[in-house]
Every structure is written in structure tokens, then in C-alpha cells.
Amino acid sequence: MKTNFFSLLILISSLIFASNYSNAQSQTLGGKVEYKGANKKLAVMISDVKHFKVTVETVESLKLKENGLTFEIVIVGLLAKEIVENKELIKIIDRSEKSGAKLVICEYALDILKVDKSKLDKRISITPNALIYMFELNDQGYNTLVY
Numbered sequence: 001m002k003t004n005f006f007s008l009l010i011l012i013s014s015l016i017f018a019s020n021y022s023n024a025q026s027q028t029l030g031g032k033v034e035y036k037g038a039n040k041k042l043a044v045m046i047s048d049v050k051h052f053k054v055t056v057e058t059v060e061s062l063k064l065k066e067n068g069l070t071f072e073i074v075i076v077g078l079l080a081k082e083i084v085e086n087k088e089l090i091k092i093i094d095r096s097e098k099s100g101a102k103l104v105i106c107e108y109a110l111d112i113l114k115v116d117k118s119k120l121d122k123r124i125s126i127t128p129n130a131l132i133y134m135f136e137l138n139d140q141g142y143n144t145l146v147y
Contacts, residue, residue: 006109013144015054040144041140042142043073046147047078047147048077051147052089054071055147058137059096059100065100071101071102072137073096073101074133075103076103080106081109081113083121084115084119103123103124105120105126107126108130
């Protein structure tokens with residue numbers, strides 16, 4: 001009985017901590033973030049909704065246009081399916097476009113996940129293979145990150 005109680009207490013404490021940590025993280029991103037790097041060309045490969053949202057928040061904070069930054073978000077994995085099927089993500093796509101980031105999606109992921117490409121938002125470019133695309137961005141001088 002004591003073991004179950006303590007296990008439940010630890011679980012509840014962990015959930016409360018995780019919730020508070022998540023809220024604190026999103027609150028700190030509210031203002032402008034200063035990017036001190038020399039490279040003005042940045043790209044991130046994203047495979048899930050959570051990281052997509054965080055990336056768009058970061059992009060908004062960076063004020064791309066004001067700071068002369070170029071930013072590409074390359075969509076792979078399960079996010080490739082979610083971006084087409086989850087209508088709630090249209091708001092995130094809108095925010096991304098408004099911030100000046102370019103969205104690119106992996107056609108290979110769309111094919112593997114059997115996603116109807118005709119339903120893809122027209123603002124999202126398609127690349128045949130996201131990994132090769134990231135290598136090419138790197139060759140073009142982009143700082144690239146896989147998230």
C-alpha cells in the first residue's frame with residue numbers, strides 16, 4: 001500500500017514538474033531572441049508536431065526579415081502526415097509563412113506514409129528526399145540542424 005502511494009506521489013510530482021517546465025519554456029520565447037551567429041542562412045529538419053511548433057515560435061522571435069535571416073523548415077517523418085491531416089496545424093503554417101520561413105516537405109515520407117499529396121498546403125514546397133535536400137542546403141552555406 002505504501003509503495004503504491006509513493007509511486008502515485010512520484011508520478012503526480014513528475015507530471016506537475018513537466019507541465020511547469022513546458023509552460024516556462026514557452027513563456028521565455030515570447031520576446032525577441034538575439035541570434036549572434038555570423039551565418040544568416042539557417043535550416044531545421046523537423047519530424048514531429050511539438051518541435052514544429054517550437055521551431056515556428058523560435059522563427060517568430062528571430063524576426064527573420066528585420067535581421068536579414070533566411071530560414072527553412074524541412075518536414076519529415078510523421079509530421080509529413082500530420083501537416084496534411086491535422087487541420088489545427090494550418091495556424092502554425094500561417095505563422096511560419098508570416099514570419100518569412102520557407103516550408104519544405106519530404107516526398108519520400110509522403111509516399112511511405114501514403115499521404116494524398118493533392119491535400120498538401122500549396123505554400124509547402126516538395127523535395128524528393130529531405131536528407132539529400134539538407135546536404136544541399138549545407139553545401140549552399142546553411143547552418144543545418146536535425147530536430
